[in-house]
Amino acid sequence: MEQLSGQDAMFIHAEIKGLPQHIGGVTIYNPATAENGIVRFKQILAMLRSRVHLSPIFRRKLAPVPLGLGQPYWTEDPNFDLEYHVRHIALPQPGDWRQLCIQAARIHAIPLARDKPLWEMYIIEGLDNVEGIPPGCFALLLKVHHSAMDGPTGAHFMSLMHDMTPVVEEPPEAPPWIIEQPSTLAMLTRAYLDALRTPGRAVRMLRDAVPTYRRLRRGYAEKKFEKTGDIPRTRFQGKVSPHRVVDARTFDFATVRELKNAVAGATINDAMLAIVSGAMRLYLEQKNELPSQSLVTGCPIDVRSPEERATGGNMVGFMSVSLCSDIKDPAKRLAAIQRKSTEAKAYAEALGPRIAVDITDLLPGGVLAVAVRTAAITGLSESNVMANTVVTNVPGAPYSQYLCGAELIKSFSLGPLLPNIGLFHIVYSSVQKKQGAITLSFTACREMLPDPEVYAQCLQDSFDEMCQSLLTKGQGQSTGKGKASTAKKKAAAKKPAAKARSKGPAKASARTST
Missing domain, CATH: 3.30.559 (Chloramphenicol Acetyltransferase)
Known part of the structure; x- marks a missing residue:
């Protein structure tokens, strides 16, 4: 059981209608390097099932503090179902780049369910008309809530699912899965103690503000930086739609x-x-x-x-x-x-x-x-x-990566608005x-x-x-x-x-x- 930091929780609180706060990416694989040149969906499920213990992101979900008196907690989901989170789909014909982007955009626009671990994965087939991609390739679309990870931690998370060679390595043996459920009393007690510490933290921030002000004033005087003028409005400013x-x-x-x-x-x-x-x-x-x-x-x-x-x-x-x-x-x-x-x-x-x-x-x-x-x-x-x-x-990763033996040959990332x-x-x-x-x-x-x-x-x-x-x-x-x-x-x-x-x-x- 772990409480979210203020910045992690910010992405939960900032999630309003039309602005889901998850990040993700699309990776494309060539199964020619895999055994027999084929990667089956059940192989991917088996690989993930053997590695879910390597990252807490896989099996933990949110536990909110009553009345919002404190930041929520991460707690293990006793009803975790891997096959809910990993889905198998295909692009409609002809399966080109534009259709892959449209499908990725549609999936990325949908918020993650708050009552389950905050990630989803889609295995996408039917990419045979994506130019420059060999026939038989498949894509993996991953979406993870920003509260669970940022870019650097996301790179580490992705590495857990990949091998450095086409040979699928056996992960370390999983330790016993201990499921902790935070009690309402424990969460309220922690929130009360945090409230008692808040004035002290505020005083420390105010104390640090004095040297910060001096550093900024000296920077302006020495022309290390200058004040930013008015930022223009463009078509990318305004109310963001859900699409x-x-x-x-x-x-x-x-x-x-x-x-x-x-x-x-x-x-x-x-x-x-x-x-x-x-x-x-x-x-x-x-x-x-x-x-x-x-x-x-x-x-x-x-x-x-x-x-x-x-x-x-x-x-x-x-x-x-x-x-x-x-x-x-x-x-x-x-x-x-x-x-x-x-x-x-x-x-x-x-x-x-x-x-x-x-x-x-x-x-x-x-x-x-x-x-x-x-x-x-x-x-x-x-x-x-x-x-x-x-x-x-x-x-x-500065090296080649393989998913169940299939080589990663192309990738792009998805961000939150x-x-x-x-x-x-x-x-x-x-x-x-x-x-x-x-x-x-x-x-x-x-x-x-x-x-x-x-x-x-x-x-x-x-x-x-x-x-x-x-x-x-x-x-x-x-x-x-x-x-x-x-x-x-x-x-x-x-x-x-x-x-x-x-x-x-x-x-x-x-x-x-x-």
Whole structure:
């Protein structure tokens, strides 16, 4: 039995109609590497059944404190049924990429049942017409509530289901399953004791506010960062509908590394932010809605200490970064994003990266829940623009992975939408087909972004523009012999956007490989 932290519980309280707060992803497997070239659904069930003891996420559910007087608890579900959580479906014919994205969006839009462990898994067959995917492949769609894990803990959770070779390894023997049920008296007693400690924690936070104020004032004076101006409203701000769209594009990791190396001090994250910035700029230009001010993204950051790396749940800070979308030239835009990203990191460090964790731990659960719902009902959550989108980075495994012997060959992530933010990007780096790849996926409100294939093409066009600008004009120095010239040839051989749009994601990946 374990009580949720304030930040974990925040994702429970923030879940209102139309805004389910789970995360997830789609992974595609080639069973050719499995024994006899086949993976059956019953094999996947057997593998999962043998490994459910490796993570508490599998079998625990929520136990709310009466009257919302404290944060809820995790407790073991005595009625846990693996086959409720793992479902077997197939795409309708012809089973192409667009149908896979539509199916993923529909499943991702449905909230998880609160009276059961907060995860679901779908094995999806019928992918034979997804371009670039061998016949017979299948997909796995996983959704887990954000209260149970964030990106880093999600990567660990996924590793529990995979092997590093096609040989399925036997997990350690499961210990006895002990089911603890929290009593009402115990939960109320804990809530009372927490209430007694709250004034002390508040005093400590106020005491820490003085050096925080000094660090911020010194940072402004030394011009390490500057105040953010008004953030413009776009079509991605407003009331978020319950409907979702998803899509993704995959880029070669070596080429993205060349792009960041072309600008002194830039990082891989800066390069990916520049791709997102260019894509949003292109998309809003097509709609005649591009604001003159720069767009701003929110970037979650992992604030775990080295000792906390193995802990579950959420430990996430947040920083705002200008996307410099008011700059047309891709090379100048990346350089500007590098500067703004450095400023944002300095500001987050001065503010204290764990401040979000501390505040959510201080607020009583019931107060936070009422505040979230009141803001939603009154429209207060839509009055102020905190960011135009979110871009988060999820690290993937730096090695090949296998599910019941089937090799993982493609993947993309699914994120939650937030009040007043109807577009969410996830950067996922991984080894796919034994090559380094970066997948940039997005989840969006269908009312705000009704044409996801158009925005996916904007991501591709933004990447191509950056290659053309940074890798064909001799701007900056690129590492790796021969790779720059390859990227130049591919950028020069870029197909017209209309023609490329009909090709789908597999062709886009081929165009970006080096």
